[in-house]
Amino acid sequence: MALFQPGVGVAALEELRRLGDAVLIPEALNIGHDAVVENRVRVLAPAHPEWKNEEPFKAVLSGDLAAVAHFTEKDWTEIVGATHAGMSTDEFLDIAKRWLETAKHPRFERL
Numbered sequence: 001m002a003l004f005q006p007g008v009g010v011a012a013l014e015e016l017r018r019l020g021d022a023v024l025i026p027e028a029l030n031i032g033h034d035a036v037v038e039n040r041v042r043v044l045a046p047a048h049p050e051w052k053n054e055e056p057f058k059a060v061l062s063g064d065l066a067a068v069a070h071f072t073e074k075d076w077t078e079i080v081g082a083t084h085a086g087m088s089t090d091e092f093l094d095i096a097k098r099w100l101e102t103a104k105h106p107r108f109e110r111l
Contacts (some may be wrong), residue, residue: 034076035103036099037084038060040084041060041082041083055067055075056068056076057079059071
């Protein structure tokens, strides 16, 4: 699989263009991964009711984007560990592919 496929990563590159020099390219490319991870928190939340009251999950579930923007590496590690534990690379790619097929930008209603 090529690093960049047609149509994939466009939203991340648009976000990079919007932010200008405020972020480095590797940080901007994490935008898509972060969105998939945040979606997994929402998908798995019914099986983890305690997440409604536990940070960093609480911020994701409540849509507190200001808090999410200030997540530390420890916060992301906790979320990724909880949402990806025991998952194979193929399983993650399948989840990410399904997310890309249905995800829509909240403002533009398209990816």
